[in-house]
Amino acid sequence: MSREICVYLEFLEPHHIEKIAAVAAAGGMTARFFGKGDGEAAMACARQAEVIYSTSRRPLTCAEQVKWFCSATAGVDDICAQPGLLPAGCQLTNSNVFGLTIAEHTVMVALMLLRRMPEYEQWVRGRIWRGGLPIRSIHGLEVVMVGTGQIGRCIADRFHALGAAKVTGVNRSGRPAEGFDETLPVFRLDEILPRAEMVILAVPSTEQTAHLLSRERIAMLRPDALVINVGRGTAVDQQAITEALNEGRIAGAALDVTTPEPLPEDDPLWTAKNLILTPHVSGNCTLAYTRDLNVELFCGDLENYTAGRPLAHLVDLSRGY
Numbered sequence: 001m002s003r004e005i006c007v008y009l010e011f012l013e014p015h016h017i018e019k020i021a022a023v024a025a026a027g028g029m030t031a032r033f034f035g036k037g038d039g040e041a042a043m044a045c046a047r048q049a050e051v052i053y054s055t056s057r058r059p060l061t062c063a064e065q066v067k068w069f070c071s072a073t074a075g076v077d078d079i080c081a082q083p084g085l086l087p088a089g090c091q092l093t094n095s096n097v098f099g100l101t102i103a104e105h106t107v108m109v110a111l112m113l114l115r116r117m118p119e120y121e122q123w124v125r126g127r128i129w130r131g132g133l134p135i136r137s138i139h140g141l142e143v144v145m146v147g148t149g150q151i152g153r154c155i156a157d158r159f160h161a162l163g164a165a166k167v168t169g170v171n172r173s174g175r176p177a178e179g180f181d182e183t184l185p186v187f188r189l190d191e192i193l194p195r196a197e198m199v200i201l202a203v204p205s206t207e208q209t210a211h212l213l214s215r216e217r218i219a220m221l222r223p224d225a226l227v228i229n230v231g232r233g234t235a236v237d238q239q240a241i242t243e244a245l246n247e248g249r250i251a252g253a254a255l256d257v258t259t260p261e262p263l264p265e266d267d268p269l270w271t272a273k274n275l276i277l278t279p280h281v282s283g284n285c286t287l288a289y290t291r292d293l294n295v296e297l298f299c300g301d302l303e304n305y306t307a308g309r310p311l312a313h314l315v316d317l318s319r320g321y
Helices: 014-026 039-046 099-114 117-125 150-161 186-195 215-220 238-246 288-307
Strands: 004-008 030-034 051-054 068-071 091-093 142-146 166-171 182-185 198-201 226-229 252-255 275-277
Touching: 004 014, 004 039, 014 030, 014 288, 030 039, 051 288, 068 288, 099 117, 099 150, 099 198, 099 226, 099 252, 099 275, 099 288, 117 275, 142 150, 142 186, 150 166, 166 186, 182 186, 186 215, 215 238, 238 252
Parallel strands: 004 030, 004 051, 051 068, 068 091, 142 166, 142 198, 166 182, 198 226, 226 252, 252 275
Antiparallel strands: none
16 A cells, blocks of 8 residues: 655645655655645545645544644644644644745835835825825834744844844743844743834744733833734734724734634724734745745655654644644
């Protein structure tokens, strides 16, 4: 009986398929490929597959023999939060390949907020020709980066390159992280929020990160502070930040993630002042570089798997990342 890999992805191009198939064959396995519209066939393959590589969690609901599930996404908190979804003994890896695209999105929205684009856009839509709003720059900015993983480090690199005065990293333990001027443990977040000009969140959804930017912490922010969230919507008290924006207690925000998603049509966040709202698009697989790197990481771990070596991108199920 052949050792099968179920590859259920929509973003694969011919050269990706060729590469995965070659690495699989070299390791004595057979890759089966499924894309948009192939859901039922993919499920049938998943029932007997030893390895599954997919953005969808659906194959796990019928996987009976899977030994390794490679998520083509970075966030796997939804899998970790469902006991029994992964069969006993199944290894889980994720794809930390989104740093470049999320960092560029973060720079884009940061500059838009600093240069008052939400306000100018509102005027222009009303056919009002008006200028003169005071603007700020990343140059000289004091930034707090909550989350010092691959995404956080990519963001910090770009803010330093644009002249930020200081980028302070915040993580669970305060362990030093490359690319930050200082790294602090999360319990010291209250200490640095009052002086932060920009707070950026790039954290997974876990019990520890739920409402990390709480109503109380939003109240600590200075009136000219800006908030950007490119991690998970659960990290921010959404009602509190909506109120803070509408009341002018913070200068602006850019949220690429919300709770829930999609955002309900009647949610007050839609009409919050000085808000850039995007539908979770900062880190998807529409950028060619991201797709290529995603496949490259999977193939590297597939070589590890078939050779009996440890997987390089293994997820700690107890932490959720």
